[in-house]
Amino acid sequence: xxxxxxxxxxxxxxxxxxxxxxxxxxxxxxxxxxxxxxxxxxxxxxxxxxxxxxxxxxxxxxxxxxxxxxxxxxxxxxxxxxxxxxxxxxxxxxxxxxxxxxxxxxxxxxxxxxxxxxxxxxxxxxxxxxxxxxxxxxxxxxxxxxxxxxxxxxxxxxxxxxxxxxxxxxxxxxxxxxxxxxxxxxxxxxxxxxxxxxxxxxxxxxxxxxxxxxxxxxxxxxxxxxxxxxxxxxxxxxxxxxxxxxxxxxxxxxxxxxxxxxxxxxxxxxxxxxxxxxxxxxxxxxxxxxxxxxxxxxxxxxxxx
Amino acid sequence: xxxxxxxxxxxxxxxxxxxxxxxxxxxxxxxxxxxxxxxxxxxxxxxxxxxxxxxxxxxxxxxxxxxxxxxxxxxxxxxxxxxxxxxxxxxxxxxxxxxxxxxxxxxxxxxxxxxxxxxxxxxxxxxxxxxxxxxxxxxxxxxxxxxxxxxxxxxxxxxxxxxxxxxxxxxxxxxxxxxxxxxxxxxxxxxxxxxxxxxxxxxxxxxxxxxxxxxxxxxxxxxxxxxxxxxxxxxxxxxxxxxxxxxxxxxxxxxxxxxxxxxxxxxxxxxxxxxxxxxxxxxxxxx
Amino acid sequence: xxxxxxxxxxxxxxxxxxxxxxxxxxxxxxxxxxxxxxxxxxxxxxxxxxxxxxxxxxxxxxxxxxxxxxxxxxxxxxxxxxxxxxxxxxxxxxxxxxxxxxxxxxxxxxxxxxxxxxxxxxxxxxxxxxxxxxxxxxxxxxxxxxxxxxxxxxxxxxxxxxxxxxxxxxxxxxxxxxxxxxxxxxxxxxxxxxxxxxxxxxxxxxxxxxxxxxxxxxxxxxxxxxxxxxxxxxxxxxxxxxxxxxxxxxxxxxxxxxxxxxxxxxxxxxxxxxxxxxxxxxxxxxxxxxxxxxxxxxxxxxxxxxxxxxxxxxxxxxxxxxxxxxxxxxxxxxxxxxxxxxxxxxxxxxxxxxxxxxxxxxxxxxxxxxxxxxxxxxxxxxxxxxxxxxxxxxxxxxxxxx
Numbered sequence: 001x002x003x004x005x006x007x008x009x010x011x012x013x014x015x016x017x018x019x020x021x022x023x024x025x026x027x028x029x030x031x032x033x034x035x036x037x038x039x040x041x042x043x044x045x046x047x048x049x050x051x052x053x054x055x056x057x058x059x060x061x062x063x064x065x066x067x068x069x070x071x072x073x074x075x076x077x078x079x080x081x082x083x084x085x086x087x088x089x090x091x092x093x094x095x096x097x098x099x100x101x102x103x104x105x106x107x108x109x110x111x112x113x114x115x116x117x118x119x120x121x122x123x124x125x126x127x128x129x130x131x132x133x134x135x136x137x138x139x140x141x142x143x144x145x146x147x148x149x150x151x152x153x154x155x156x157x158x159x160x161x162x163x164x165x166x167x168x169x170x171x172x173x174x175x176x177x178x179x180x181x182x183x184x185x186x187x188x189x190x191x192x193x194x195x196x197x198x199x200x201x202x203x204x205x206x207x208x209x210x211x212x213x214x215x216x217x218x219x220x221x222x223x224x225x226x227x228x229x230x231x232x233x234x235x236x237x238x239x240x241x242x243x244x245x246x247x248x249x250x251x252x253x254x255x256x257x258x259x260x261x262x263x264x265x266x267x268x269x270x271x272x273x274x275x276x277x278x279x280x281x282x283x284x285x286x287x288x289x290x291x292x293x294x295x296x297x298x299x300x301x302x303x304x305x
Numbered sequence: 306x307x308x309x310x311x312x313x314x315x316x317x318x319x320x321x322x323x324x325x326x327x328x329x330x331x332x333x334x335x336x337x338x339x340x341x342x343x344x345x346x347x348x349x350x351x352x353x354x355x356x357x358x359x360x361x362x363x364x365x366x367x368x369x370x371x372x373x374x375x376x377x378x379x380x381x382x383x384x385x386x387x388x389x390x391x392x393x394x395x396x397x398x399x400x401x402x403x404x405x406x407x408x409x410x411x412x413x414x415x416x417x418x419x420x421x422x423x424x425x426x427x428x429x430x431x432x433x434x435x436x437x438x439x440x441x442x443x444x445x446x447x448x449x450x451x452x453x454x455x456x457x458x459x460x461x462x463x464x465x466x467x468x469x470x471x472x473x474x475x476x477x478x479x480x481x482x483x484x485x486x487x488x489x490x491x492x493x494x495x496x497x498x499x500x501x502x503x504x505x506x507x508x509x510x511x512x513x514x515x516x517x518x519x520x521x522x523x524x525x526x527x528x529x530x531x532x533x534x535x536x537x538x539x540x541x542x543x544x545x546x547x548x549x550x551x552x553x554x555x556x557x558x559x560x561x562x563x564x565x566x567x568x569x570x571x572x573x574x575x576x577x578x579x580x581x582x583x584x585x586x587x588x589x590x591x592x
Numbered sequence: 593x594x595x596x597x598x599x600x601x602x603x604x605x606x607x608x609x610x611x612x613x614x615x616x617x618x619x620x621x622x623x624x625x626x627x628x629x630x631x632x633x634x635x636x637x638x639x640x641x642x643x644x645x646x647x648x649x650x651x652x653x654x655x656x657x658x659x660x661x662x663x664x665x666x667x668x669x670x671x672x673x674x675x676x677x678x679x680x681x682x683x684x685x686x687x688x689x690x691x692x693x694x695x696x697x698x699x700x701x702x703x704x705x706x707x708x709x710x711x712x713x714x715x716x717x718x719x720x721x722x723x724x725x726x727x728x729x730x731x732x733x734x735x736x737x738x739x740x741x742x743x744x745x746x747x748x749x750x751x752x753x754x755x756x757x758x759x760x761x762x763x764x765x766x767x768x769x770x771x772x773x774x775x776x777x778x779x780x781x782x783x784x785x786x787x788x789x790x791x792x793x794x795x796x797x798x799x800x801x802x803x804x805x806x807x808x809x810x811x812x813x814x815x816x817x818x819x820x821x822x823x824x825x826x827x828x829x830x831x832x833x834x835x836x837x838x839x840x841x842x843x844x845x846x847x848x849x850x851x852x853x854x855x856x857x858x859x860x861x862x863x864x865x866x867x868x869x870x871x872x873x874x875x876x877x878x879x880x881x882x883x884x885x886x887x888x889x890x891x892x893x894x895x896x897x898x899x900x901x902x903x904x905x906x907x908x909x910x911x912x913x914x915x916x917x918x919x920x921x922x923x924x925x926x927x928x929x930x931x932x933x934x935x936x937x938x939x940x941x942x943x944x945x946x947x948x949x950x951x952x953x954x955x956x957x958x959x960x961x962x963x964x965x966x967x968x969x970x971x972x973x974x975x976x977x978x979x980x981x982x983x984x985x986x987x988x989x990x991x992x993x994x
Contacts, residue, residue, distance in 0.1 A: 003718075004692030011685065032398050078576055081583060085340050085397055085538060089530045090579070093572035096527055100569050103772050104798075112774040113730050114680075116709050128717055205684060206713060209706035212681045214638070219409065222402050251674070251689055263420055263645035266636035266675035267413040274410035278388045281403050285395055308811075315807035322804050413637070421641035423827055425860030433839045442839050445805075511804045516831040516860045518642065524802040524828075556808040564809050565772050567800040 006132045008248055010204060013139035016240035017197035018217075019224040020146050020233055024190040027231030027291065028159070029183050030166030032088045035075070036194055036221055038095030041102060041213035043068045043195025044202035048115045049108065051203075057121040061199045068195020069188045076187040095215065102210040114209025118202050139200055143237060146193055150233040162186060163231070220247065223277045229287020238289050246276065307438045312556040314441055320532070320552025321449035322514060323525060326507030327532040327544035328455060333500035335539040336476045337493060339397040342404040343384060344504040344529065346411030348522030351377040351505020352512035353415060359426050366428060366513070373509045374502040381501020382494055384411065390493070408523075416519040423516045448510045455503065456545045463541065472496060476539075531571040535578055537588015546586050550574075627668040628919045630655065630909065631696035632902070633686055633711065638678030639801075640703045642827050642856065646892065647701050647725075647902045648673050653889045654906045654943060661944050664914050672696060676703070680710035687711040691718045697919045698909045701902040702726060705774040715739050721924040723905035725898045728774035732970045738925045741908075741971040743901040743962050745874050747778040753872060753978050754779075754822060754847060755786020755794075763819035763845050764792040769809070769833055770824030771801035779824055801829040810836045820845035823869075827857045838865045847872065850979070854896035855988055863986045871988065873897040874963045875979035878993045882907075882941035882961040894981070894988040897962060904960030908932055911946040911956060931956045933966040 018036060025031045033039075046067040047060035055063070079090050102109045109115065121138075123131040153159050164172040165179050173179045202208045220243055228239020250269045257265065280287075326348050333341045354376035355369040364372070388407050392400045433440035463469035474482040475492045483489060507529075508522055515521065528551065536547025551571050558570040578585060632651050634644035648671075655669045663669055672694045676683035683702070690696045691714060698721035702708040705728035712731070715722040716739040724731065724742050732742055758766050766787055770776040776798055784794040795816045799809050810833075813821060821837065821844065823830050830852045837846070846866075850873025858866055874897055876882060886895055886903045895903075909924055911931040916923035931946060937957030940946040949956050958965055963976035980991040 001692055004688050007688045007692070008685075026398075032401075078580070082579060085334075085401070086534060086579065088398070088401060089340060089534055090572075090575060093527060093531065093568075093575065097569045097572050100566055100800075104563065104565050106777075112706070112772050112776075113728055114706050114709060114774075116730075116734065205680075205710060207680065207710045209680055209709065211679055211704060211706035212710075214679050214681075216677065216679065217681065219405055222405070226399075226402065248685065248689065251686075261420070261645065262632075262634075262648040262673040262675070263636045263641075264417050265673070266677075267417040269675070270413040270637060271410050271417070274406040274408075274413070277406035278403055278410070281392055281395075281399060281406075282388075285392070285399065311811055312808050315805075315811070318807065319803075319805045416637065416641070421636070421645055422856050423642060423831065423860040425831075425862070428862070430835060430838060430862045430865055432841050440840060442807075514832065514835065515804050516828060516857070518828060520639070520641070520828070525804055527802075559808045559812070564797055564799045564812075567803060 003129075003132060006136055008244060010132070010136045010139050012241045012244045013136070013143045014197050014201050014204070015221065015224060015244050016143045016237045017146060017200070018194055018221045019228065019236035019240040020143070020150055021190045021193035021197065022221050022225050023230065023233060023236035024150060024193065025186050026225060027236075028162040028166065029186045030084070031183065031187065032084060033091045033187075033190065034088050034215075034218055035091035035093075035095035035098075036218045037213040037215060038091075038098035039068055039072065039191045039194035040198040040201070040217065041095075041098050041208075041210075042071050042191075043198030044208045044212070045102060045109055045115070045198075046195065047199035048118045048202045048208050051119045052115060057119055057203060060119075060203070061196060064195045064199035065192045068198075069192040071195075072188040072191025073184060075191070076184050092215070095213070095218070099210050099213055102213070109210075112210060114207060114211070116207045118206045118208065120203055120206050135204055139204070142196070142200065146196075147233050147237055154233060219273075219277070223273070223280070226277065226285075227280045227288060229289040229291055231291030232287070232289060235287050235289035235291070239287065242288075247273065308560060309557070311439055312560060313553055314439060316553030316556035317449060317549055318442060318445035318552070319556060320549035321445065321452045322507070322511050323528050323532050323552065324452035324507075324545045324548035325455060325510055326504045326522075326525070326529045327536070327548045328452070328459060328541055329500040329503030329507060330529055330533050331536070331539055331541055331544040332459065332496060332503065334533070335541070336472055336496040337393065337400075338476075339393070339400040339404070340530070340538075341500070342401065342526070343381075343408040343411060344501070345522035345526040346408045346415070347377050347381055347501045347504035348508030348511065348525070349412065349415055349517070349519060350380055351502075351508035352517040352521050353419060353424075354505065355509040356424050356426060356512065356517055359428065360424075369426075370506055370509055373505045377505025377508075378498040378502030380411075381497050381504075385497040385501075386494070412519050412523065419519070421518055423518050425516045426513060428513065444513065448513075451510070452545055452548075455506070456542060459499075459541045468495065527568060528571060531575050534575050535585055537585030540585070540587045543585055543587035550586065625667055627670040628664055628913060629670045629672055629694050629696045630906065631672045631674060631690035631694060631699045632701050633674050633676050633683060633690065633699050633707070634701045634902075635678040635703050635707075636675035639826070640676075640678040643703060643851070643896070643898050644675070644701075646890065646895070646899050647703075650886065650890050650895070650899050650903045651700060651906045654903065654910075657889070658910055658943055658947070661947070664910050664947065665917060665919070667919070669910065676707045678704055678707070680704070680706045683707035684710050684714065687714050691715070691720050696720060697913065697921055698723065698924055700905040700909065701898075703898065705731060709734065712736055712740055715921070718921070719925075720921040721909065721928070723902075723909065725901045729778055730774070732972045736971065738971070739921060741928060741967050743874070743904055743960075743965065743973060744897070745963070745976045746972055747775045748782050749976065750849075750872070750874075751779050751782020752786045755783045755790060755792075757870070757872065757980065758820045758822075758845065758847060759787065759790030759792055761820070761845055765816065765818045766792065766794045766820040766822060767813045767816050767818035768794060768796040768822040768824060769813060770796070770798060771826070771829055772798050773824070776824060783822060799825075799829070799833075801825060803829075804832065806833055806836045809833075810840050813837070814840060814842065818844060820847060823848035823852045825852055827852065827854060831857055831861050834861060834865050834869070846870065849873070850897040850981070853983065855892060855894045858983055858986060858988060866983050867985065869983045870991070871981045871983070873900070873979050873981070874973075874976040875993050876959045876961065876963050877977050880941055880959045880961075882959060885942055886961045895961070900961035904958070904962050904965050907943040907946065907960065908958055908965060910943045911940075911950060911958065914947050914950045915956070929967060932958050
């Protein structure tokens with residue numbers, strides 16, 4: 001039981017990083033990335049391939065950050081001129097392309113076999129139990145670090161500029177903000193965080209494959225961010241923990257239902273997840289831990305939604 | 306040459322399958338201004354409704370299509386009214402996300418009721434017609450004709466009927482439309498009925514060529530989106546043109562790229578199109 | 593808290609059932625201790641959805657039967673079914689729950705190779721036994737320390753059989769169509785090898801498995817002028833391929849893996865589309881009753897290979913627990929080959945007979961529904977016959993077992 005809890009908490013942390021990544025661009029500059037699973041995959045593969053070639057784990061993680069940011073820049077460059085709804089659809093396509101590349105380019109990714117035996121840092125030295133504790137600590141500390149960074153960003157003039165862009169691009173541009181540059185930077189940073197999350201996942205499980213990165217993960221993260229409260233890093237982290245615990249709890253909840261086929265139980269679990277997201281959007285659209293909009297210093301700037 | 310011509314024909318026939326749900330998606334987008342992910346589930350529901358009508362009631366294709374249209378339209382309206390409507394004023398993205406969740410719910414309701422087993426229509430299958438070295442599927446030709454007819458009907462409906470004009474008025478400016486005495490809520494209901502119903506019809510057409518299971522609609526979701534974006538989001542003729550263009554691009558690309566990358570071809574086509582023409586082939590504005 | 597409640601409830605149920613059992617079967621020792629838990633981790637949603645539900649059904653049927661006969665070691669057997677959602681990410685979460693919370697003795701039926709590869713380390717680290725139907729050859733090469741057996745024949749063996757069968761049918765040119773699976777390349781290589789050895793030729797195409805039509809792909813197939821086409825996909829995409837091949841008026845030989853063209857597919861497409869298609873699946877030798885028993889047990893006339901395999905998993909695992917006198921994963925690991933291939937053992941085709949034989953201290957050699965179920969040191973089956981079946985007027989009919 002304890003190892004299940006440790007495992008679930010570690011996974012919560014990995015989801016929390018993804019939620020922070022999404023929150024940064026969605027809550028930050030108002031862009032939607034439905035290709036989150038794609039960036040998650042990019043990071044996981046980047047670190048798996050780098051460490052597979054002999055690089056130490058820390059170098060692998062750094063590689064994931066860099067590759068994630070670069071891919072993020074490329075995607076943004078290709079899409080930033082698009083309206084939000086177009087962008088949402090294009091990023092969805094991006095995730096599928098990443099999955100296809102991972103699936104078909106055997107020379108790089110070992111194709112549908114996936115890469116197994118990815119280095120688990122210090123596992124040999126610490127043993128199974130020790131490793132799971134230490135890895136939980138690593139992931140949790142990373143979440144704390146990224147959270148602190150994004151919180152500072154959020155409260156800085158930079159963060160305020162981002163939110164101005166989210167609320168009204170044209171007004172922000174008019175006020176002299178370099179909208180495109182802000183968007184590029186935010187998207188690249190967000191992609192890097194998602195990639196880091198992927199790298200942490202890869203070394204936690206020692207295995208990645210194209211099947212890992214299905215759109216369902218992206219749905220979970222959207223559920224996390226909306227549940228926690230868009231626009232606030234604390235909300236995103238809280239939401240991610242809530243979602244993973246909810247996902248796991250649905251297993252136990254459905255065991256109480258007698259007379260159902262296993263496939264019906266499985267369907268019911270996914271129904272519960274969908275209904276939860278719809279309910280949260282309706283009942284608490286600002287999230288459980290809503291964004292605090294800092295008071296404007298002067299009464300002149302009225303937000304236009 | 307034959308190779309290219311055949312790929313062109315194949316592309317038109319594959320594109321026709323995507324065109325009808327793409328029309329449904331675009332109709333909803335045109336009036337309500339959000340990308341509805343639940344059309345995947347609507348397509349699946351349509352396919353199952355027609356399957357039920359066909360295998361249980363023994364109905365032929367056309368009446369089965371009508372039943373699929375009606376059932377999916379009603380499901381769409383109920384789903385919209387209960388789960389999406391009140392989110393509309395929170396912005397298109399929130400509604401889009403809710404529609405992803407709605408899609409997950411509906412897909413699993415189908416799974417709960419019917420299981421995962423594949424089902425097929427009790428309908429004959431025809432061999433392709435041959436014209437020299439070229440071959441054309443008669444049933445696929447019917448789907449293509451149906452897509453064109455639906456497109457034309459929608460287009461005429463929007464352009465010339467009072468209701469259609471009201472829909473376009475709401476699409477352009479809901480507040481102004483309200484001033485003119487048009488009830489946007491009613492327009493929204495009719496639009497969703499049409500959009501969901503057409504997605505359901507599209508699901509049947511896809512089911513005729515494939516087989517049906519809870520993932521029938523989901524498998525083509527990306528293609529439908531790609532078609533709608535390619536043609537210009539919110540444009541009805543654009544949806545058809547986009548679907549056919551996507552179909553042709555995918556089949557043509559097969560001549561030079563590995564078949565496993567077909568979905569990627571569609572995605573690259575979107576990117577290229579949007580780079581040079583950010584509003585799609587027939588769209589209004591994208592940037 | 594919730595799990596504690598659950599455990600108590602289970603104990604209660606287990607106890608009650610055991611009481612009832614001991615009343616009905618006074619000769620058997622009364623049930624003692626906690627129930628033996630067996631986990632299934634099959635795809636119930638996602639791309640593997642067409643296969644998972646019936647697999648669980650088969651396991652449930654065997655467990656019910658065994659419980660009705662008094663359980664194993666006098667203990668009730670309990671099934672815990674989890675859905676891997678055809679994703680290793682979800683699969684791992686489900687496996688952790690099975691291992692850490694339910695404390696299952698064994699996990700049965702992992703289907704996607706990626707799920708098996710992801711879950712296998714959790715199993716050997718926690719000393720939980722894992723039985724899989726996945727096809728990737730790399731799986732048994734994992735450092736699993738004996739905690740894994742796989743009933744799906746290695747692709748080299750299957751590919752060879754396909755090639756030889758096609759040559760024997762008089763076909764010289766074969767075209768293989770398959771989506772990108774972990775065993776696609778190996779299948780194609782091995783069929784090609786066997787074709788060349790028989791003086792034939794082969795070509796292949798890997799397709800995108802989510803498309804509603806494959807017309808241009810079929811054009812490429814036909815340009816090769818094949819005498820035979822081999823289908824290596826799963827049912828939804830194979831149905832589309834078969835239909836488009838029919839439209840293109842292909843008259844040659846059609847051969848498919850047993851999981852590509854199963855009974856559900858045959859029922860869901862017009863009869864002429866799939867008529868005369870041959871399927872090849874792993875099988876026990878002629879005369880083994882396990883397959884017929886399974887058919888009766890689940891009420892499906894032609895269960896596909898995954899169902900026959902998971903049926904063998906549950907039978908083997910329950911017998912291994914009985915012979916070891918211990919339900920731990922380590923005990924199953926050590927005992928599994930004592931029931932699957934004991935030298936000179938009685939040929940047994942179901943767990944009930946097996947449990948009786950074990951109680952009578954007889955050696956046991958299980959012959960299952962998917963094959964003789966003899967395992968090599970690394971957990972692969974050492975040999976298998978194959979069932980050659982043909983779709984005839986909407987039914988899957990046995991042609992031969994060889």
